[in-house]
Amino acid sequence: MVTTSEIRALPPEPAAPARGRVPRTLRAIVLSAQLGSLACLLGGVPVPGAALLGGGLLLPVLLGSEALVWLRLRRRGLSRREAFAxxxxxxxxxxxxxxxRIMASLLRWAVRRPHGVDRADAVFPHARDQAALIFGLAFACVIETLAMSYLLADRPVVHTVFLVVDIYTVLFLFGLHAAAVTRPHVLADGVLRVRQAAHVDIRVPLDRIASIRRETRFTHDREDGELNLTVGAQTSLTLDLTEPVDAPRFFGAPRLVRVIRLHADDPKALYDAVTRARTAPARGAPASG
Known part of the structure; x- marks a missing residue:
């Protein structure tokens, strides 16, 4: 089993493909067949039983071929992470x-177990001001689900597809909020860990913070070297850095930033904590006088 942390740390995809020509062709056929069957079902076009049976049999064949490739890579000495990559x-x-991470955040939210707060000097929630928006969108999705159920009552296949999509959309919205709730900003061991939902997690050493100031902003222009982590369309704190830190984009591309704007439910508490930590004497340093 490949863990979430292993997936997150995957190395770049190698140039040499792991599959041969037959598995790649089989994958293309299965994908095309599944998409074609779905399009026919949604359009009300009858699909021959033989075609459905053939598509259903091709899927386990594809999964079996992928498992064989996995085993072959493992026998070559590759780790699980490398074979997965x-x-x-x-x-x-x-x-x-x-x-x-989104779905795991739902479980963490339910059992009230925040992520990454062990041995933290201070924790700063930042999800409060987006709650109304998230819950409003979720309510609209529920209403849309009920309306589509009524409109598609005589088309069970299409109704089922839309029902699954709608339910997943609601779960995803709650998961986004749960990720923000369970992944607060954290101050620990001379590092400010700045986060947003499940896709931004930046560690900023305190010695790289040139200044921190409280400023509420509702408009944010995209500028090179700046990162705006808005919550409810606003930020309340700005970090100016002495040297850039890497804030990778969603697909892993590096992005160096020297200015980070973020939000916290209590911006004064975060400002005071960072200011005290930056000005406090180093642990173990001899006292003057």
Whole structure:
């Protein structure tokens, strides 16, 4: 089993493909067949039973071939992470890791277990001001689900497809909020860990913070070297750095930033904590006088 942390740390996809020509062709056929069947079902076009049976049989054959490739890579001495990277494109793996973090956040939210707060000097929630928007969108999705159920009552296949999509959309919205709730900003061991939902996690050493100031902004222009982590369309704190830190984009591309704007439910508490930590004497340093 490949863990979420292993998926997140996948190395770049190698140039040499792990599959031979037959598995790649089989994958293309299965994908085309599944998409074609779905399009026919949604359009009300009858699909021959033999075609459905053939598509259903091709899927386990494809999964079996992928398992054989996995075993072959493992026998060559590759780790689980390396074998997974050979089988799954890097962007696909990153999307899978993000979805896994979103769904795991729902469980953390339910049991009230925040992520990454062990041995923290201070924790700063930042999800409060987006709650109304998230819950409003979720309510609209529920109303849309009920309306589509009524309109598609006489088309059970299409109704089922839309029902699954709508339910997943609601779960995803709650997962986004849960990720923000369970992944607060954290100050620990001379590092400010700045986060947003399940896709931004930046560690800023305190000695790289040139200044921190409280300023509420509702408009943010995209500028090179700046990162705006808005919550409810606003930021309340600005960090100016002495040297850039890497804030990778969603698909892993590096992005160096020297200015970070973020939000916290209590910006004064975050400002005071960072100011005290920056000006406090180093641990173990001899006292003057």
């Amino acid at each position: 050979r089988l799954v494109p890097e962007r696909t793996a990153r999307c899978m890791a993000h979805e896994a």
